[in-house]
Amino acid sequence: MRTSRDLRALIEVLRDRAERRVGVSPAYDDLDHTGDALRFAKVALRGGDAGGRAVTVFDDSPLAVATAGAPDVMARVAARVLGPIxxxxxxxxxxxxxxLEAWFDCGGSAEEAAKQLYxxxxxxxxxxxxxxxxxxRSLxxxxxxxELALALRAVRQTPRPPTPES
Structure with missing residues (x-):
């Protein structure tokens, strides 16, 4: 990518056309960094919602990549934090x-989350x-x-097996 505007344009195209989750690495300008970029893109890929079409950009999604970076650890955290739910x-x-997700998406505003949820x-x-x-946990x-944000992100990233209820 030549500029951050080029990267943004590419991300918009991906968002319009993605049929599955997409992970985007940070930009790099030396081919020696390709291995790291691939690893970061794979982590970003795991950071999207399971079954979703989201484009996750590594540098723009610290919470998503943090939870995706250690899925086994985050599964345990999610079970511990959100198990009763x-x-x-x-x-x-x-x-x-x-x-909870709407509340987070709306910056902790119950009023804005209510509008989103009708x-x-x-x-x-x-x-x-x-x-x-x-x-x-206290909000x-x-x-x-x-802890709730990390656990929710981990739950959203993990495909849920089919149940008799679904």
């Missing part, structure tokens, strides 16, 4: 995890309280928020 029936689990902000707040209680403590 993962044990819920599929529809209830999806509702809570989708709410529900009242108090509904979002109630679901977030249920998540915090079940997970034993006002930076450590609790970080």
């Amino acid at each position: 993962e044990a819920l029936p599929a529809d209830e689990r999806a509702l809570l995890l989708d709410t 529900v009242h902000p108090n509904t979002v707040r109630t679901r977030l309280r249920r998540i915090a209680e079940r997970a034993g 006002t403590d930076p450590r609790g928020i970080t």
Whole structure:
């Protein structure tokens, strides 16, 4: 890539045409760095949502690449943090995890998450309280928020095996 604008243009084309997950490495200007770039692209690839068509750019997605970099470790973290939520029936689990993801996507704003989810902000707040209680994590403590974000990202990256409910 010659410029960051060229890279952005390429990423937009990939986002429009991707049929599966795509991982993009950081730009590099020396062929000796190709091996590292390939490794970073593979980590970014694993950082996208399982079954999704997302384009994950290594340098733009630190949370996604951090969780994808050690999938076995993150699976254990996710089980520990979100285990009580993962044990819920599929529809209830999806509702809570989708709410948590919307809340993160909206910068921690219940009002904005409510707009995205087409529900009242108090509904979002109630679901977030249920998540915090079940997970034993505070949504006002930076450590609790970080643990929930890491666990959610790990869950989203991992393909879920089919169940009788699905």
